[in-house]
Amino acid sequence: MTDQLTATRTPAASLAPAALTSLLFGSLLPMLSFFMINVSLPAIGADLHASAGELQLIVGAYGIAVATLLVVAGRLGDGYGRRRLLLGGLAGFVVASVICAFAPSVWVLLIARVIQGASAAAVTPQVLASITSLMTGEHRARGMALFGVANGISAALGQILGGVLVDANPFGLGWRSIFVVLALGGLLALIAIAASVPDTKAAAAHRVDLVGAALLAVTLVLLLLPLTEGRALHWPLWTWLSLAAVVPAVGLLAWHQRRTERAGHAPLIPPSVLQHRAMRIGLLMAVGFFTSFGGFMFVFALATQAGAHMTALEGGLSLLPLAIGFLITCIWGPALQRRYGVAMVVWGWTIQAGGYVLLAAAALALWPDVTVLKLALPMLVIGFGGGLVMIPLIGVVVSQVPPAQAGLGSGILLTSQQTCLALGAATVGTAFLALANTPWGHGGALAGTALALAAVAILMAPITNQLRRP
Known part of the structure; x- marks a missing residue:
């Protein structure tokens, strides 16, 4: 999808700081849009009289649109110009965000979320391809690392910002202010990229599947x-x-x-790439991590607000330690990855499992009297372990795939990422809601969900360890 094709221009050693910053800011928006909405779901449900299933669809519809069109958009960018597709995607993202902000019903919001997801799908592959084609050597490696950092931080940051906006209720907009901010962010990214990022395209683009x-x-x-x-x-x-x-x-x-x-x-999901053992293991890892993570973020927002009666701000701030854990791994992760490789990811699974167990214990012992401070330790551990898995996942797997197929491999993993984030909200969310309506209540349901996710993480550790073997 990205570096498997040669750009028509000679890559520069580096990008101007303004251009790289613009690209990274643009790459934040798709992930922010996915996660900012989680913390506002109770408010949306109350305002638009949406059922729990419809709230899950608001999350899932976006993920389905992104996952379906991610590789297609990458191929279109290769053929017609990455900057052109990137600007078009951002323009569509802005328009869809405005429709979301003023949606009069849950079904209008769902349709707008599909459009927003389709537009977001045009953004991520163009950012990756632009970094790959316009940067070389250590500059490219640094750009890719910063891309991973931006995506890792945006997951937790999205829900924190969402909580701040819903609680602050600017201009009386409530949850709608989230989409206003996303629209303004998309407009800012569009202007910055149009002014600073040069266009590239592939020397020979494949037909879109x-x-x-x-x-x-x-x-x-x-x-x-x-x-x-x-x-x-x-x-x-x-x-x-x-x-x-x-x-x-x-x-x-x-x-x-x-x-x-x-x-x-060129098929959407090339079977020849899936024949590589590393790719099959990597897909299992991606399914395990992103399904768990997407489900957990959805469940945590519902549990803390509907069950523990936290405000949207308190629910968002409860994720601040998780964001700090991600930030720590962003700072030290690249050095740890160079030194320890696959072992770093194995440790991440184990640490994350420990964090989920701590969260389950806190929920069982304290519910519903949980606070931001009482949840800080388990959330910090979950974030630290999750960062050790998420940030290097694509790089560790793709590095073991033949270079000629590395771009296709990264495209498959990115598609699985978006698919599994939506799958997590559907599966883990459904299991949580079923338990929450039993004598277990929200606290017991959160504890049960956390223990199930800990079990998934423990199972993933030996699977990940297989990457060490030929």
């Missing part, structure tokens, strides 16, 4: 829609039929991808 993208979208909808709506609707027949249809849909997608690659074209 629109059929593969459509099949992926259908598969994700068949999977995520019944998972998000089934519990609230008491699992009617259509939900089971939809889940059963996922199997043939996956089979059809796999058949189309193999057929497309044999014909000499």
Whole structure:
């Protein structure tokens, strides 16, 4: 998707600080949009009379749109110009954010979130490709590291900023102020990138696999829609039929991808890349981490506000220690990765599991009298461990894939990232809501969810360790 294709211009040693800063700021917006919304879900539900399933869809619809179109947008940027696609994506993001900000109903908000996700899908691959094609050597490595830092921090920062905005209620906008800020941020990024970032394109661009993208979208909808709506609707027949249809849909997608690659074209998810052992292990790692992380961030926002009756600001500030943990790994992570490689990720899984256990203990012992300070230690540990996994994940895996396929590999991992963030909100969120409506209550449901995520992290550690072996 990015560096597997050669740019038509000779790469410069580095980018001007203003250009790199503009690109990194633009890359923040898709992740901020995904996570800022979590902390405002209770307010949206009250204002628009949305059900829990509809709130899950507000998160999931965005993720599905991004995941489906991420690789497609990367290929379009290769062929038609990355700067052009980046500016177009940001323009669409601004318009969709404005529609979200003034949505009169939950269904208008859902449609606007799909448009916002489709626009965001055009941003991330162009940022990565621009850094790859316009920078070389240590400058490129530094740019990619900063991209990883920006994405890692934006996850926790998004919910903190969302909490601040909802609680401050500027101009009486409440949760709508989040989308106003996203629109202003998108407009600022658009102006800055238009003024500072040169255009690049690939020397030979591949045909876009629109059929593969459509099949992926259908598969994700068949999977995520019944998972998000089934519990609230008491699992009617259509939900089971939809889940059963996922199997043939996956089979059809796999058949189309193999057929497309044999014909000499570029499929959305190249089977030849998935033949590499490192990529298969990396996909398992991505599924484990991003499904857990996306689900946890969704669940934590609901538990702290609906269950512990925190304000949106308090719920957001509860994530500040998690953000600090990410920041620590951002500072020391690159040096640790160079020295310890895969072992760093294995430690991350173990530390993160410990953080989830601490959170479960706090929820069981203190609920509902939890505060920002009482949750600080487990959240710090979760953030520190999660950073050790998330920040180097793509780099560690892709480094073990042949260089000619490294760009395709990173594209597959980025697609799985967005897919699994949405999948986490659907699956982990559904399990939490089911438990919360039992005598366990929100505190017991949060503890149970945290212990389940700890178990996932423990299982992921030996799987990750397989990357050390040939």
